[in-house]
Each structure stands twice: as C-alpha cells, then as structure tokens.
Amino acid sequence: MTAIIFSALAMTLIVGVRYLLSSGGFALATRIKHPGLYRGLEPQMRREIGWSLASAAIYGIPAGVVAWGWQAHGWTRIYTDVDVFPLWYLPVSLLAYLLAHDTWFYWTHRWMHRPRPFRIAHAVHHASRPPTAWAAMSFHPVEALTGAIVIPVLVFLIPIHVAVLGLVLTIMTVMGVGNHMGWEMFPRALVHGPVGRWLITATHHEQHHAAYRGNYGLYFRFWDKICGTDIGLGDFAAAHRRRERAAADG
Numbered sequence: 001m002t003a004i005i006f007s008a009l010a011m012t013l014i015v016g017v018r019y020l021l022s023s024g025g026f027a028l029a030t031r032i033k034h035p036g037l038y039r040g041l042e043p044q045m046r047r048e049i050g051w052s053l054a055s056a057a058i059y060g061i062p063a064g065v066v067a068w069g070w071q072a073h074g075w076t077r078i079y080t081d082v083d084v085f086p087l088w089y090l091p092v093s094l095l096a097y098l099l100a101h102d103t104w105f106y107w108t109h110r111w112m113h114r115p116r117p118f119r120i121a122h123a124v125h126h127a128s129r130p131p132t133a134w135a136a137m138s139f140h141p142v143e144a145l146t147g148a149i150v151i152p153v154l155v156f157l158i159p160i161h162v163a164v165l166g167l168v169l170t171i172m173t174v175m176g177v178g179n180h181m182g183w184e185m186f187p188r189a190l191v192h193g194p195v196g197r198w199l200i201t202a203t204h205h206e207q208h209h210a211a212y213r214g215n216y217g218l219y220f221r222f223w224d225k226i227c228g229t230d231i232g233l234g235d236f237a238a239a240h241r242r243r244e245r246a247a248a249d250g
C-alpha cells in the first residue's frame, strides 16, 4: 500500500514539475518573442497555475497506480524489449495512441460544451481569455479526470514500447502548452499548407477559444471535418492588434 501511495505521489510531482517547466519555458519564449502579450493577465495566470497544479494530482494519481502495477505486477502492455514487435510497430503504436486520444478528446470536449457540463466544468478552461502558456492544464477537476484516465486505460489495451510512450507524453505536453500560448510556433507554410489542413496547432485551437464552439479536436482535424465542426484557422495578427488597441485605450 505504501508503494502505491509513494508511486502516486511521485507521479504527481513529476506531472507538476513537467507542467511548471514546459509552461514556464513557453511563457519565457513568449516574453522574448512577443513582449507584452500577457500584459495585464497576471491574475488570470495565477488562476491557470492553481487549476493546473490541482490537475497535476488528478493526472498523477491514476498514472502512479498504473506505473506501480506495471513495475510490481507486470500489468499493462508496456514493453521494454524493442524486439517484441516488428520495428514498423513503433510508429504505428504512436499513431494509434494519438488517434485514440484525439477521438476521446473530441467527443468528451464536444460533450463538455453542452450547457450543463460547460457550466459545471469546462467553463474553468474557457475562463482564460485569451489563454496563456500556463493554461495547458487549467481544467476543472471533473474535466481533468476525463483527460487523466486516457493514457492509463490505453496502456492496458494497445501494446507500446516505453520510449514511444515517453514520446506520446512529450507530444501531449508540447502541444497542450503550445496550443494555448497565444502565438504560432510552427512555420506559416506548415500551418497554412496541406499538413495544417489535418493537424491542429495553436492557430486552430485559438479559434476554439475565440468562438466558443467548433474546433473541438486535440491533434487532428479529422473529427471536426467529418462532423462539420471545423471552423477554420484563427488570425493571431488581428488578435494581437485588438489587444494592443485595448491596452492603449486603457
């Protein structure tokens, strides 16, 4: 029992530190690239950090229990010997995890935009106007729980090499922070080219925060497109100009 609690606490700490380092790093990059972009948002950023650290515990506990079970009892289908599956399985498993997570996220996110769940839970995430790099895990505990169970469930269903799992978590973290930081880190040619028609980056997710509906996906625009909820890309230049004008007006 002590080992389970220790594992859950350790994982909470890891998720919390990972959040502080990744969001802090991107917040610093924002200061350098777009000085003043978060001007006046200090109270909001404090709230974002508070909700995110609470989410770290909600993410850390199930992850810690599963990590303990993996180590102590060989639970899960996480493997460490790369030869267990053919090499082509590595990218396939990566894609499978991203697609499964994206599908879960799209439908739960869309559901959370119904009036009741929005009022109870998802409003916390949308209270960030506009979101900052600190908003990556700024969720009400109910919403955090829907996100926290995805990977701990998937590792029981889809075999994955431990390094690929690390890559999944890295992509999840970088995109989670990057999509909320208020500017686009990917080149224009990618975002507005053929790749951007299928991949979600900040320019796409920002539009979700601006419009409150549509663009519900996480990594891919696939579900939004087939369900008719894709509302296209946002316009950061216009949004930044609006904010500058508002700041100048006082």
Ligand SMILES: [Zn+2]
Pocket (backbone or CB within 6 Å): 109, 113, 122, 126, 208
């Ligand atoms: Zn939303």
Ligand SMILES: [Zn+2]
Pocket (backbone or CB within 6 Å): 125, 131, 180, 205, 209
């Ligand atoms: Zn968001």
